[in-house]
Amino acid sequence: MDFAVLGTVRVNGPGGRVRLSGRQRAVVSAFLLHPNTTISKDRLVAALWDSPPRSARANAATYVHQVRRALAGTGLKLRTEGSGYCSEVPPGQLDLLAFGGAVRRARLERARGDLEAAERGYAAAVALWRGRPAEDVPLGSELAPRIAELEERFAVARSEWIDVRLDLGHADLVAELRGLAAAHPLRERLWEQLMVALCRDGRRDEALTAFLRARALLVAELGIEPGPELRRLHAAILDGDDPALLPAPHPSTNLPARQPAPCPSAILPAPHPSAILPATQPAPCPLPVVRASLCQLPPDTADFVGRADELRAALSLLRGPRDRPGPPVAVVSGLPGVGKTAFAVRLAHLLRSDYRDGQLFVRLDGLRSGARDPGELLGGLLRSLGFDGGLLPGPVEDRARLLRQHLADRSVLVVLDGARDEAQLRHLLPGTPRCAVLVTSRSPLPALEGAVRIVLGPPGEDDARLLLERVAGRDRVRSAPRAAAEIVRACGGLPLAVRAAGARLAVRPAWPLREFAARLAGRGLDELAAGGLSVRAAFAASYRTLPAPAARAFRLLGLAGPDGVTVRSASALLGVTELEADAALETLAAHGLLTSTQADGAREPRYLLHRLLREYAGERAEAEEPVATRQEAVARHVRACLREIGTAERGHPTGRATRAAGERGQSSGVRRTTGTSSQPASLAARRASPGEAASATAEPPATATHGPAAGSGTASAASSAGLDGGGVLSALHLRQTSHWATMSGPSTVSSGTDPPTVSSTAVETASNTAASPAAHAPARRPYALNATTGQSDSIRQSPSPIRAGLGP
Numbered sequence: 055m056d057f058a059v060l061g062t063v064r065v066n067g068p069g070g071r072v073r074l075s076g077r078q079r080a081v082v083s084a085f086l087l088h089p090n091t092t093i094s095k096d097r098l099v100a101a102l103w104d105s106p107p108r109s110a111r112a113n114a115a116t117y118v119h120q121v122r123r124a125l126a127g128t129g130l131k132l133r134t135e136g137s138g139y140c141s142e143v144p145p146g147q148l149d150l151l152a153f154g155g156a157v158r159r160a161r162l163e164r165a166r167g168d169l170e171a172a173e174r175g176y177a178a179a180v181a182l183w184r185g186r187p188a189e190d191v192p193l194g195s196e197l198a199p200r201i202a203e204l205e206e207r208f209a210v211a212r213s214e215w216i217d218v219r220l221d222l223g224h225a226d227l228v229a230e231l232r233g234l235a236a237a238h239p240l241r242e243r244l245w246e247q248l249m250v251a252l253c254r255d256g257r258r259d260e261a262l263t264a265f266l267r268a269r270a271l272l273v274a275e276l277g278i279e280p281g282p283e284l285r286r287l288h289a290a291i292l293d294g295d296d297p298a299l300l301p302a303p304h305p306s307t308n309l310p311a312r313q314p315a316p317c318p319s320a321i322l323p324a325p326h327p328s329a330i331l332p333a334t335q336p337a338p339c340p341l342p343v344v345r346a347s348l349c350q351l352p353p354d355t356a357d358f359v360g361r362a363d364e365l366r367a368a369l370s371l372l373r374g375p376r377d378r379p380g381p382p383v384a385v386v387s388g389l390p391g392v393g394k395t396a397f398a399v400r401l402a403h404l405l406r407s408d409y410r411d412g413q414l415f416v417r418l419d420g421l422r423s424g425a426r427d428p429g430e431l432l433g434g435l436l437r438s439l440g441f442d443g444g445l446l447p448g449p450v451e452d453r454a455r456l457l458r459q460h461l462a463d464r465s466v467l468v469v470l471d472g473a474r475d476e477a478q479l480r481h482l483l484p485g486t487p488r489c490a491v492l493v494t495s496r497s498p499l500p501a502l503e504g505a506v507r508i509v510l511g512p513p514g515e516d517d518a519r520l521l522l523e524r525v526a527g528r529d530r531v532r533s534a535p536r537a538a539a540e541i542v543r544a545c546g547g548l549p550l551a552v553r554a555a556g557a558r559l560a561v562r563p564a565w566p567l568r569e570f571a572a573r574l575a576g577r578g579l580d581e582l583a584a585g586g587l588s589v590r591a592a593f594a595a596s597y598r599t600l601p602a603p604a605a606r607a608f609r610l611l612g613l614a615g616p617d618g619v620t621v622r623s624a625s626a627l628l629g630v631t632e633l634e635a636d637a638a639l640e641t642l643a644a645h646g647l648l649t650s651t652q653a654d655g656a657r658e659p660r661y662l663l664h665r666l667l668r669e670y671a672g673e674r675a676e677a678e679e680p681v682a683t684r685q686e687a688v689a690r691h692v693r694a695c696l697r698e699i700g701t702a703e704r705g706h707p708t709g710r711a712t713r714a715a716g717e718r719g720q721s722s723g724v725r726r727t728t729g730t731s732s733q734p735a736s737l738a739a740r741r742a743s744p745g746e747a748a749s750a751t752a753e754p755p756a757t758a759t760h761g762p763a764a765g766s767g768t769a770s771a772a773s774s775a776g777l778d779g780g781g782v783l784s785a786l787h788l789r790q791t792s793h794w795a796t797m798s799g800p801s802t803v804s805s806g807t808d809p810p811t812v813s814s815t816a817v818e819t820a821s822n823t824a825a826s827p828a829a830h831a832p833a834r835r836p837y838a839l840n841a842t843t844g845q846s847d848s849i850r851q852s853p854s855p856i857r858a859g860l861g862p
Contacts, residue, residue, distance in 0.1 A: 057147055059083060061185035068127050087200055093140075098118075160172045216231070246287055249265060249288075386508045394494040412466045413467045416434065416435060457484070461486065470491065472494060538567055550592060613684060618663065621658065625694075648661045
């Protein structure tokens with residue numbers, strides 16, 4: 055034949071084999087799989103590409119033109135018809151057409167009773183198959199259903215051929231049928247034919263064993279008993295009936311020429327009268343089924359530390375009573391790098407003895423490819439459970455139903471790692487209470503019905519230090535406790551960061567911990583990468599999934615302080631309404647990038663960024679936001695905090711007393727002093743956030759005092775008002791420094807107002823510095839702000855951006 059597609063694609067012309075490029079062979083394959091049929095241009099494009107380029111239609115037309123030229127003089131003709139192309143192939147020149155014709159003739163001979171002629175016809179048809187259709191040509195998924203249809207027709211034809219050979223008394227079928235049953239264990243018809251062949255070969259015991267194996271597979275894989283025909287055959291063999299008396303397959307299996315072939319399991323022999331069970335006779339007693347336990351869990355983490363309380367709570371849930379209405383579902387959530395997967399794997403290994411029928415583990419995030427489709431995930435699960443991938447149903451609902459059916463009444467733990475949202479999970483959940491589900495996600499998945507949520511935060515300092523010891527070496531870490539503590543604090547206790555830091559140290563055993571701690575303080579995320587571990591990469595994976603408003607909010611939150619924001623202060627920082635700010639904060643919390651477990655003095659939720667996330671957000675702000683945008687955001691933030699402080703201070707007793715003392719000091723003269731012991735201290739510039747950098751200042755040469763510790767009332771009022779750290783620090787220092795600036799020469803502060811009005815120049819200068827890249831440069835000395843007095847306990851002498859705006 056000149057053209058062959060049942061296996062590797064072959065194209066012959068008058069001069070021998072026609073050589074075609076890869077894409078040209080794909081075009082030819084598409085037409086050979088649909089001979090004498092019109093294929094639209096769009097369908098041809100889909101057959102060639104799963105992700106077609108923009109010029110796909112033009113490219114396809116070019117390939118068709120090239121194929122026409124290459125096949126000139128052969129029997130294959132391609133002509134344009136309407137909006138597509140029609141192929142014309144003579145019946146005797148394509149193996150696919152020859153196969154269909156041979157099967158039709160064999161069925162006709164079989165219907166006439168000429169089994170010898172039918173056997174020859176089937177043999178000729180089956181011999182045309184050399185493998186999977188077009189197996190050596192990359193084709194789009196558009197052609198997958200067509201290829202599956204042809205393979206099913208081949209399976210039916212081969213089954214009919216075996217029936218004919220059994221009727222003819224061929225005795226050489228056992229080995230062939232064993233191989234087919236092993237390759238397609240869920241096709242009952244193959245097991246029936248094998249049992250008949252074994253009986254006719256005098257191997258009745260093996261025939262009964264084959265039935266037991268078939269039943270065990272059907273119950274274990276599909277949760278169903280064998281069909282009526284297989285049970286009748288089994289009963290006939292038990293009764294001692296001669297299988298040679300079984301009639302030929304029912305005439306209804308002789309298919310018309312153009313009718314699609316039925317599923318092989320539908321082609322069943324008519325039962326022998328002696329094999330029909332009486333109406334009152336019970337079905338055969340259920341037989342024991344041997345089930346192999348399947349464990350897909352990754353290895354447990356050898357250096358896992360801490361989480362004792364969380365593990366205890368999760369074990370209590372997942373080991374709960376089995377009379378529960380449905381499977382327990384535990385959702386483990388937390389920010390990127392907090393150790394959700396390691397926790398889930400440790401928990402799953404502890405539960406192995408409780409779920410003896412198996413532990414399944416599926417990664418839902420696809421690592422680099424993003425969130426995976428539920429249909430793809432179900433296909434992988436079912437194949438891992440032993441299902442033939444070629445026989446799986448296409449619709450997601452059907453695959454989910456098959457999974458639930460298989461897991462019904464079994465004790466199986468399903469671990470779903472890296473869930474994106476609730477919709478991705480619902481088709482993967484088993485339906486019976488003996489199973490359990492353990493999910494990890496950066497979101498708490500609040501809409502997942504019946505789930506118990508376990509939120510993981512960074513572990514305590516002791517556990518983080520223990521993890522560092524296990525990765526970098528216990529003696530080495532314990533020999534430098536202060537440097538180890540600085541490393542743990544710089545990592546914010548985040549397990550991924552601590553592990554990356556430990557890996558860096560493990561690679562260089564002679565590297566002093568104090569030097570690495572200094573580098574970590576100066577370079578932050580740049581130092582937290584080793585091998586396949588990268589804190590920045592983990593953050594970036596979450597950042598890329600954010601919608602645009604939430605991504606902008608995340609970037610600008612990197613300019614706020616370490617104590618987080620409320621909806622009000624975030625609204626000012628972002629320059630949007632409070633409703634829009636609230637929506638953005640909620641989205642960030644749902645993606646695991648913000649935590650909201652605290653309320654401020656005004657009982658408003660406070661949203662916090664982990665220190666490393668705040669650093670990453672600052673990087674993204676510097677890379678994606680113009681300098682002017684950053685300056686405007688910080689200026690809005692500081693002005694809003696000043697307004698809130700003034701409002702809260704007027705109603706706060708300490709604030710009123712401090713303000714009165716200040717007014718008396720202004721009327722009677724102010725004592726100018728130097729030093730820092732009793733004065734409202736200026737705030738050190740540091741890298742933790744631009745909001746703090748905006749408030750950073752060196753100690754002024756002369757500072758005014760106003761009775762009690764100046765600023766204590768303002769700080770208390772700010773706390774009552776529920777203001778966030780960066781804005782409060784900037785606003786507090788502007789409030790306090792305004793009194794000093796009024797007394798010290800040219801001033802940019804307007805006196806005589808309550809609260810004092812800080813000029814736009816001061817705010818602008820502070821915001822310019824806060825929004826600059828230098829504001830994110832890590833500093834070596836942290837500061838601590840006294841919550842009562844608003845004063846700094848540790849000062850780093852550096853130029854003051856705020857004083858630069860307020861004047862000398």
